[in-house]
Amino acid sequence: MLRDMDVDPGPIVQRILLGAELREARETRGLSTAAASKALDWYSGKLSKIEAGDMKTKDADLRRAVEVYEIDAERARRLQVLATDSRRRLPPARVPEWAAKYVHLVAAASELRIWSVDTFPGTVQTEAYARAMLTESVVVSPADVDRMAEDRARRAERWETDDSTALWLIVGEEALRREIGGPPVLREQLVRVRELAERPNITVQIVPYQSGAHSSHGLAFSLITIFPGRPGVVYVEGLTSSDYLGREHARSYGVAYDRLRAVANSRIASVAMLDQRISDLT
Template sequence: MRQTAAVTEEDPGPVVQRILLGAELREAREHQGLSTSDATRRLGWYAGKLSKVEQGDKSLTDRELAKAVDVFGIDAERAEVLRKLAAEARRKLPPARVPEWATKYVNLIAAATEIKLFFPDSFPGTVQTFDYAQAMLDSAVIVAPADVERMAEERARRADSLLKNERTRLWLVVGEEALHREIGGRTVLRAQLERIRTLAEAPNSTVQVLPFDGGAHACHGTSFTIITLLEGKPSIVYTEGLTGSDYLGREHVRVYNLAYDNLRAAALSPQRTIEALDRRIGELS
């Protein structure tokens, strides 16, 4: 029997359970040699529903899951595991103070076993201090002024939790510009760099800076996050724009992982990164 997260382990939340269920169903469908369109016809579902389920964007009723179990030839033992996943996936959680389209990302980050981040010109919300987050959110065109403080508090809380979370492996590559762009002013930037300096020395984290003088690299104009929920399970690539986000899987993950390996090779070593952070913190003191 293949490994699946048991619902009795530390609760990863319904969003993650939907993704795990979707991955299991996609694997079962492909094992039967069924295309998405063929499976959709056999299931009697509307066009696009199966894709949403497999991507973790839609939950299933017990009856819908039973139909999928029958069509995909899933054995009884496996079906029981999937029923438990489906039940957990239908739970509701209190909404996070983020735009609706970013809620899935917040839940994925909270449940991840490995996170790889690349941001070329600033530090991502995942690792921001309250003041740095507030300055970023103040300039965002889609965030209401009344929501800024609460959203900044939640970003800072999530960053604190990640710093204390020893089970999540964190990789962070940032462009050197992030060390110089004075978001919130010199004092705010210095405190943010001190946070990153602490992160760089954490046993489960690796931080690297991509230097100005390094020339061209694999990801100009692109920031992204690669999220792994369980070892051996497919990762997810998250990209974000001003008004929405995208979750990429399968072949996209291979390409983004290759790009990330190239970024790490082009960046300063972790030790030289710490030295660069120390220099910049000293300049801002």
């Protein structure tokens, strides 16, 4: 069901996809979470965990869900493949445990839309920029900083060769001004983003200070689309946790993102801003 990839996105993605499929099947049957849990004879909270991708689905549980939700044979077969793949073992990504799903979802995405208020997101960070950010984190051990920075930069390198995933990156102007790691580190990061902006599958836009109020003050988020034309997942990260929001939230966040695109500078004007800031830091 996943698009062809050279990198295995890992069982976490399959678990999330399986949960989303089961949730859709439940809603199609018109069952609330409570009613479905009762019909499935599952303890309170189990269904929510499975639908969120936070719990593996046993074969017996899947068979029960197929029966209760009246899922057709072909779809049941596909769900069984997902369930089997979701139980594979894979070394965890070197990110905080609560953010690990995001790394694997990004690896499987057909489209990724990111809004970052005042910094460049980990998805495109250089190693030095990532290290400067991680050093100030209150949830990352100092012993893990270098290794995590290296891994983050390695994942970001995919955009230099990967034309199959569409990336739309919008950042606030403060990201160009805040000297994370000092002027040389920021300049290197800006050069990286400037180079990425030239790629056919990547769009970079800057929301300037003078644009005034917009739809997403103080809130960074990502919209991750796995299958083109189908609702994706909204990722919202906090200091010590993250939320993965489903399709009922995806529409609102999608509207917010469209409004950000409207108030942001054009691609050409945004690249000009990057060029000017790089020049200032030389």
